[in-house]
Amino acid sequence: MTTANKTLTEILDAVRERHRFVLISHMRPDGDAIGSQMAMAYALRALGKTVRIVDRDPVPSQFLAFPGIDDIEVTSEVGEDFDAAIVMECGDLSRTGVKGLEKLFVINIDHHPGNTMFGRINWFDESAAACGEMVFDLIDALGVQLTPEIATHIYIAIMTDTGGFHFGHMTPATFDICRRCAEAGARPEAIARAVYDSSTLGRLRLMGAVLHSLDLEAGGRLALSHLSLKMLADCGATSDDSDGLINLPLTVKDIDAVAFFREVTSESHRISMRSKGSVDVNRVAKAFGGGGHKNAAGCSMTGPYPEIRKRLIEEMCRSLTAS
């Protein structure tokens, strides 16, 4: 039996013999976080389990219309009245932003490189295109029938984590799962429209402002953009509206990496990075105490913007040269 199969068997046993579950994902949940949690919730309820779904931050607006989303509770602490916590899509327990989990029997299901194996059972598969793929395999192994609700949430997880089937560890299995989800009632066009084409005017204005701030370094291979609190206010936008804007520069053929500086306070920035192919931005993020994947990572930096910008460019250039 392979290690992955053994781990899956351990999780199946743990799920079968326990009754009260809390399902958790990371702060500022994305489509993979929410899709994985919701699919798991429907599956466990189909098995007669008691389930609570908890996140520290609210669900972004483009996901609100999907089935069952109202069940997600926003809280930063959980009690002890659970037989297990299933933590999905988190490289580390602190990524949940939720207190009280250390007292529970934690099942860790994740695909982020560098997962710290914080659970009592740890199922970690870096090769999964989305945590939702792993959740699909678990649901399948539990023998739960794919309902339209489960199928929709698995499809959301995979579609969003691959940037609309654009990047990441997509394999034939990814499409096989999506095919099974479509057969079970997930509607690819409706899901894509709801997630990608339900923007606000504030976001459209913000897109213009962020693109206007764009400048190039490293001979045109590196794009940098900056979002200040003033820009947000001027555009009538919220910080949610900036999600995904980082990907826009990568649509340009010659741009291989992008760093997006988001002002948090006048002295601190949150930096998100994306890259194409072999350019490793995870290495850059780690150099500043952050992390993520090779092609998508983030970190926080303090200091005046021109200064941190310069430090990040230097580190980025190392990754670009090495690729």
Ligand SMILES: [Mn+2]
């Ligand atoms: Mn993911």
